[in-house]
Amino acid sequence: MSGRRCTRCLLRQYDPQAYRETLQEHIDRIPPRDRADPAGYAARLETCQACDRLTRGACLACGCYVELRAASRRGRCPYGKW
Numbered sequence: 001m002s003g004r005r006c007t008r009c010l011l012r013q014y015d016p017q018a019y020r021e022t023l024q025e026h027i028d029r030i031p032p033r034d035r036a037d038p039a040g041y042a043a044r045l046e047t048c049q050a051c052d053r054l055t056r057g058a059c060l061a062c063g064c065y066v067e068l069r070a071a072s073r074r075g076r077c078p079y080g081k082w
C-alpha cells in the first residue's frame with residue numbers, strides 16, 4: 001500500500017498516478033480464486049468502453065470503478081451487460 005489514497009478530494013486536486021496505483025493495489029488484493037479470467041476481464045472492460053455510462057474510469061450507473069469491479073469474478077454490471 002502506497003498510502004497515497006485520494007479520498008474526499010476534488011478532481012482538480014487528485015493525482016492521476018496515485019489514483020491508478022491505488023486502483024491496481026485493490027485489484028492485486030483480489031484472491032486469485034475470486035478473479036475474473038483475463039479474457040473475460042478484457043471483454044468486460046471493452047463493453048464498458050463502449051458504454052455511455054463510463055466516465056473517467058467510473059460507472060455513472062453505480063459509481064464503481066469498472067476496472068476494479070470487472071476484476072472480480074462475481075462483479076456484475078448494474079445494467080446486465082456483463
Ligand code: SF4
Binds near residue numbers: 051053062079
Ligand atoms: S458497468 Fe455496465 S453500465 Fe457501467 S459502464 Fe460498464 S457496461 Fe456501462
